[in-house]
Amino acid sequence: MGVRTEKQISAPQGMELAPDKEGSLKWNGLTVIQFCLHTQGTKGSFFLKDHLLLFVKSGVYTVKYRNEKHTVRSNEMIFLHKAIKVEYVKSGEPGSEYLLDYMMFYLNEDILNKFADYADWKTIESTNDAFPVSVIPVNVPIRAYIDSLKSYFNQPDPISDGLVGVKFMELLFHLAETNSNLLQQLLHPHPTERSHIEQVVEENVTNPVSIEDLAYLSGRSLSTFKREFRTLYNSSPLKWIRNRRLDLASQLLLETTRPVTDICYACGFENTTHFSKVFKMRFGVSPTEYRRLNMRKE
Numbered sequence: 503m504g505v506r507t508e509k510q511i512s513a514p515q516g517m518e519l520a521p522d523k524e525g526s527l528k529w530n531g532l533t534v535i536q537f538c539l540h541t542q543g544t545k546g547s548f549f550l551k552d553h554l555l556l557f558v559k560s561g562v563y564t565v566k567y568r569n570e571k572h573t574v575r576s577n578e579m580i581f582l583h584k585a586i587k588v589e590y591v592k593s594g595e596p597g598s599e600y601l602l603d604y605m606m607f608y609l610n611e612d613i614l615n616k617f618a619d620y621a622d623w624k625t626i627e628s629t630n631d632a633f634p635v636s637v638i639p640v641n642v643p644i645r646a647y648i649d650s651l652k653s654y655f656n657q658p659d660p661i662s663d664g665l666v667g668v669k670f671m672e673l674l675f676h677l678a679e680t681n682s683n684l685l686q687q688l689l690h691p692h693p694t695e696r697s698h699i700e701q702v703v704e705e706n707v708t709n710p711v712s713i714e715d716l717a718y719l720s721g722r723s724l725s726t727f728k729r730e731f732r733t734l735y736n737s738s739p740l741k742w743i744r745n746r747r748l749d750l751a752s753q754l755l756l757e758t759t760r761p762v763t764d765i766c767y768a769c770g771f772e773n774t775t776h777f778s779k780v781f782k783m784r785f786g787v788s789p790t791e792y793r794r795l796n797m798r799k800e
Contacts (some may be wrong), residue, residue: 510587510767512710513548514608525655529666531612536655538603540594547589549709552608553688554582555638555677557648561594561602567635577645579638581684584610585719586634587709605648607673614688617674623685638684644676697721699730703739707746708770713739747771748784755793762789 511517514533518526522539533552556563557579564573565580566589574580576595582588594600617623651669654661678685702720711719716739717727731739747769754765763774766789771777781789 510547510549510710512772513550513554514552514606516548516772517606527654527661527666529613529663529670530616531610531614532670533608534651534670535606535608536604536652537606538601540600541592541602542600543591543593545589545591547587549587549711549715550582550584551715552610553584555607555609555673556580556582557605557607557640559603559605559648560598561592561600561604563590563592563602563604565590565635570635572635572637574637577640579640579644581636581638583634583687585711585715587706588635605651609688613670614674617671620671621675621678623678633687636684638677639680641680644680647672647676699727699734703731703743707743708750708768710770710772713743743770744780745784748781751777751781751789752785752792755789756796762793765789 514535517523517535518533520535520537522537522541524536524538526533526535528534556565556574558574558576560576562573562575563580564571565582566572567582567586572580592602592604594602654666654669674685697720699720699722702716706716706719713728714724717724720727722730728739731737731742735742751765751769751771754760754768755762758765760768762778766774766777769777771780778788781792785792787795
């Protein structure tokens with residue numbers, strides 16, 4: 503059986519719609535999604551809207567960020583910083599009928615700030631030890647925590663927010679005990695240096711990013727990013743990026759035989775309905791008709 507390819511998505515939103523999701527829990531800025539499936543190999547990519555802690559209970563999960571690969575095996579965990587795109591290959595172990603069992607913990611600033619207040623955590627203003635991807639040590643208490651959390655996904659009745667909140671805070675206390683540098687990075691996630699807007703846009707134009715994501719990546723506030731973008735490009739970010747994606751889509755329609763759906767996702771659009779609508783607004787015809795008409799001219 504070959505490796506199955508999934509479309510690029512934004513996370514956690516796209517992950518919550520995944521067909522192999524077994525269950526999810528949410529509380530004030532933290533989302534936990536459990537996956538359990540049998541697979542000999544699945545690959546894809548996602549853009550992270552929130553920080554991610556990925557714990558593999560059984561199987562193998564390999565992530566690639568830029569030119570670095572990190573493989574997470576059974577009872578191991580990895581941290582992925584928000585606002586990055588990663589590629590992945592995941593599979594079960596042959597000896598367990600290719601069972602893949604893992605959890606994804608998505609954390610945003612809301613829950614991290616709540617934890618800092620609750621735990622009276624003393625933070626520093628900045629840290630130079632910021633790594634987009636890093637392997638997290640998993641000790642016996644963390645493994646026991648994961649096992650205790652699994653039962654929450656199988657409850658027939660709704661679980662109170664208070665109880666879910668206590669369990670999530672427990673995770674952050676475990677992280678504080680085992681890796682204080684990581685927690686400092688989570689509590690002060692913004693880039694300490696500004697990046698060139700042109701570089702940020704070029705690197706992410708085909709990723710499913712929002713204008714807020716691009717502002718974050720450039721180290722600017724949203725208002726400053728929009729103002730400086732307009733100065734550079736004489737256009738609003740939304741309009742310019744949409745047109746750039748449409749130009750790339752029109753090129754791929756003519757130069758490749760890739761399906762329209764694949765081209766949609768490859769150019770940074772998150773659903774085919776929206777892609778077809780804005781494409782027709784720009785070129786006057788649907789993507790399929792655009793390809794057919796221009797192929798006939800040749």
